[in-house]
Amino acid sequence: MPKLKELRARYGDQGLVLIGIHSTKDAEGMQAFVEAKGIDYPVAIDLEDATKRAYAVDSYPDYYLIDRAGKLRVADLANGDLERAVIALLGEPAPYDSPVPASFKRAAKKNKRVLVLWGSAQDRAGVDGQLKGDLRSQATNEYEVLRLTRANEPELAKRWRAGETGLAACVLAADGTLLGNLAADVARPDRLRQFLATHQIPQKDAEALWKQAKQQALAQQKNLLVHLGAPW
Amino acid sequence: MMKHWTGTLLLGLALATCAFGMGDDFRRERDGSSSAKDVLEGQAPPALAVGGWMNTGNKPLDLGALRGKVVILDFWGVW
Numbered sequence: 001m002p003k004l005k006e007l008r009a010r011y012g013d014q015g016l017v018l019i020g021i022h023s024t025k026d027a028e029g030m031q032a033f034v035e036a037k038g039i040d041y042p043v044a045i046d047l048e049d050a051t052k053r054a055y056a057v058d059s060y061p062d063y064y065l066i067d068r069a070g071k072l073r074v075a076d077l078a079n080g081d082l083e084r085a086v087i088a089l090l091g092e093p094a095p096y097d098s099p100v101p102a103s104f105k106r107a108a109k110k111n112k113r114v115l116v117l118w119g120s121a122q123d124r125a126g127v128d129g130q131l132k133g134d135l136r137s138q139a140t141n142e143y144e145v146l147r148l149t150r151a152n153e154p155e156l157a158k159r160w161r162a163g164e165t166g167l168a169a170c171v172l173a174a175d176g177t178l179l180g181n182l183a184a185d186v187a188r189p190d191r192l193r194q195f196l197a198t199h200q201i202p203q204k205d206a207e208a209l210w211k212q213a214k215q216q217a218l219a220q221q222k223n224l225l226v227h228l229g230a231p232w
Numbered sequence: 233m234m235k236h237w238t239g240t241l242l243l244g245l246a247l248a249t250c251a252f253g254m255g256d257d258f259r260r261e262r263d264g265s266s267s268a269k270d271v272l273e274g275q276a277p278p279a280l281a282v283g284g285w286m287n288t289g290n291k292p293l294d295l296g297a298l299r300g301k302v303v304i305l306d307f308w309g310v311w
Contacts, residue, residue, distance in 0.1 A: 004306060017301045019293065021282060023309025030309070034286055042288045046309075050281035056268035057307045062261070064277070066295065066303040072277040075269035078259035085258045086302060094300040 003079075007086055008041065014090045015068070018042075023060065024049045069095045096152050107144040108174035113201055115143035117186070118150060118157065118168040135193055142200040143171070171199040277305075 008018050020043035022030045027045040034043055046052050055064060056075065063082060065074040067089050077085055107114045131139055139145055150157040150164070160178055162168045167186040171179045180199045185191035217224040262269070272278070277295055285292055295303070 004304065007304070011302075015301045017298055017303045018306065019280075019303060020306045020308060021280065023307075023311070026310040027284070030284070031286065040287055042293050043286050044280065044282035044293070045284040046307075047281045047283050051278070052307065054278035054281065055305070055307065056272065058263075059261070060308050060311055062307040064305040064307070066277050066298070066305065068300050068302060070276060070296070070299050072272050072275055073256075074258055074260065075272045076261045078261050081258045082304075085256075086304070088256065088258075089302040097299075 003082065004041075005039075007083060011086055011090060015094075016086060016090060020044070021046055021051055023052065065089060068092055098153065099146060100148070100153070100156065103144045103146050104172075104174055104176065110144070111174075111201060112142060112144050113174065113179065113199060114146060114172045115139060115196070116146045116148055116156075116160065116162075116170050116172065118148055118162040118170070119166060120149060123167045131192075135189060135196070138193070138196050138200075142196065169195065171195075 004018055008016060018041040020039065020041065022043060022045050024046045030043065030045060033039075051057075055062075058076075063074075063077045063079070064072060065077055065085055067073045069092075073089060074085055103114055106112075148156065150162060156162075160170050160172070161181050162170065163183055166184065169182040169186045169192070173179055180195065182191065182195045185195070213224055216222075260266070260269070280293075280295065
């Protein structure tokens with residue numbers, strides 16, 4: 001127990017999490033023990049030895065390690081190797097969970113197109129700097145905005161013609177159809193503004209709609225219900 | 233209690249020092265047949281069949297929600 005708290009103090013901010021699983025036997029004693037020892041990480045009681053069996057635990061204490069990708073990497077690690085194993089697993093990168101599918105789902109739902117900004121975080125800091133004020137509103141109101149790196153999404157970078165390096169942008173319909181690309185000009189606000197305007201979903205002409213609706217209402221002797229809304 | 237030398241020898245054998253599993257060299261505790269533990273490695277961890285969570289604000293903890301973290305499961309208590 002003390003060893004674990006030391007590890008947590010040392011590596012907690014790098015992503016180390018502790019979970020204690022108490023035996024079914026003597027479970028009544030757990031709460032008092034936890035409080036007495038000042039154990040503040042999550043602990044729970046094994047139900048009818050089910051977890052012990054599932055993990056093939058054969059003595060107490062036994063340590064099992066799960067890596068950042070969610071895999072059980074070490075079953076019953078020798079106590080002496082605990083810190084070394086923790087350091088090694090913390091050194092592995094967290095898995096990349098693509099934001100792309102969720103973005104397209106939202107775009108379809110909200111009747112928007114998808115705007116992808118390609119580049120490293122550094123490149124994009126430049127673009128995000130340009131996306132100020134009304135240009136930012138234009139982008140976020142009319143599009144689902146995705147920030148992607150070519151390293152994380154090599155397939156899409158190729159398919160959507162993002163080029164090899166530097167800033168790039170592309171617009172896609174919610175169904176995945178590529179509608180337009182912008183390369184180096186992404187960094188120029190006037191070009192970006194033009195690009196965004198060119199490719200956003202065409203708004204129905206309010207004047208024409210209003211005129212048409214009035215004529216229809218008159219012809220059918222009906223009243224007109226006007227619904228004014230904002231896109232957000 | 234390990235009173236005889238045979239007990240000490242058996243304890244030594246129980247702490248195997250062979251390295252395996254995804255090319256790492258961390259030692260595991262194994263005695264005799266260890267296939268039950270070995271097959272677990274590299275897989276998704278078995279679901280936790282537990283109750284009475286403490287230090288979680290009365291909410292059950294879900295291993296799936298800890299993706300991106302390194303987790304130590306500490307099995308402890310009375311045998």
